[in-house]
Amino acid sequence: MDENNKILVVEDEERIRRLLKMYLEREGYIVEEADDGYRGLELAIEEEYTLIILDLMLPGQDGIVVCKGIREKKATPIIMLTAKGEEANRIEGFEVGADDYIVKPFSPREVVLRVKALLRRSSSIPASNIEKVTKDILEFQHILIENDAHRVLAGGIEVGLTPKEYELLHFLATSPNKVFDREQLLKEVWKYEFFGDLRTVDTHVKRLREKLNKVSKDAAKMIVTVWGVGYKFEVADE
Template sequence: MSRRKILVVDDEPKLVRVVREYLEHDGYRVVSAGDGRVALERFRQERPDLVVLDVMLPELDGLEVCRRIRRDSAVPIIMLTARAEEVDELIGLELGADDYVAKPFSPRTLLARVRSVLRRAVPAEEYGAEGASEAPLSVGPLRVDPSRHEATWDGVPLALTPTEFRLLSALARRPGRVFGRLELLERIQGEAYAGYERTVDAHVKNLRKKLAGAGGDGAAESVATVPGVGYKLEAGRA
């Protein structure tokens, strides 16, 4: 497998240097940017496999950079945030980020999250992971093909991020079954980080928007909330 390229965007040179050292030591290629406008230029030029993106940036902030990247790319994005308010972190996820890491953080923690997000994003057969030879899943008008990493609603393609695709796949494998937030987090991230359960809510919100775009309110409502527990795919609505 070729070395994967990571774009690290932060206006703190020391942080970028430390992150670069850890990522390169682990075998990744690293390019960097110190502000939002340069980040978008680097992204277009380098076409990275993953973006590590700080929220607080000069020129354009990280949320706007994330929004613009998401207009035409599903590349995995990990947000870095020093803001205490959880809503800021979840806003990033609602724009299409796959994960976030709160500052200050250990470089080893970021490295583990990079590995996890990339593992979810690459074709399953490269890792021999679940889904490499799995048959397509059909639940009413919803069709999920894990081996091809494709999902459609009544034939209309769903442009899902890797995290959204894993979430929908987990629900589609057991329609009607209720999944708790921590269980879904473990299925879509490989780990269930304490305190990150509510990020599942943001991913579900994004998923429902895309389902609604393909099949209207009925499609969005097929991913049902079970108050106090989590989520399920309602086979009767799908």
């Protein structure tokens, strides 16, 4: 079995866990399960997973606490499962580092499609294929983005970003000095119809800046707020 296709499902309803496990295993994924927040966080930290599906409402520790705990240690892609009336909680989930969410009740096929889409955007090119691929590199004075490897260097130091943080940075950096409003960023970076709060963008920009700032204040300053409009990736004229 390919250990690089291992998914953790953290969900207290056995019926939902079994359903997700069945559909994901049909697609060739290895699925491990946890039925409460404590066990989910323990497995997420101790083991290496390609992706984590995390329910918001869990016994022990809820999904927000678990997601925050994972993000303190790892950048594993996280899809959060939420009920219809939990929009405020979904926003909080994004704030602590979730990459995507799916509203219950859901189609298992939709989950599989979301998993594949998120993994396509976050996966690295296998080492054996690197010589066959033309490197997609964005190089600036303080930031280097290697898109083939989904790797970011700020001030020469690698920065650990979540898939969504990486996508946001890469999208902005591909159009230097162009201003994007929040609606544009939601549409382009989140890739599908998204009816959430525009604060989601602000939260991701904040987290991105904080991570860049830890290794290079100059790199962090390249993500510029255009008050009343949105954000841009600012590059000084040569």
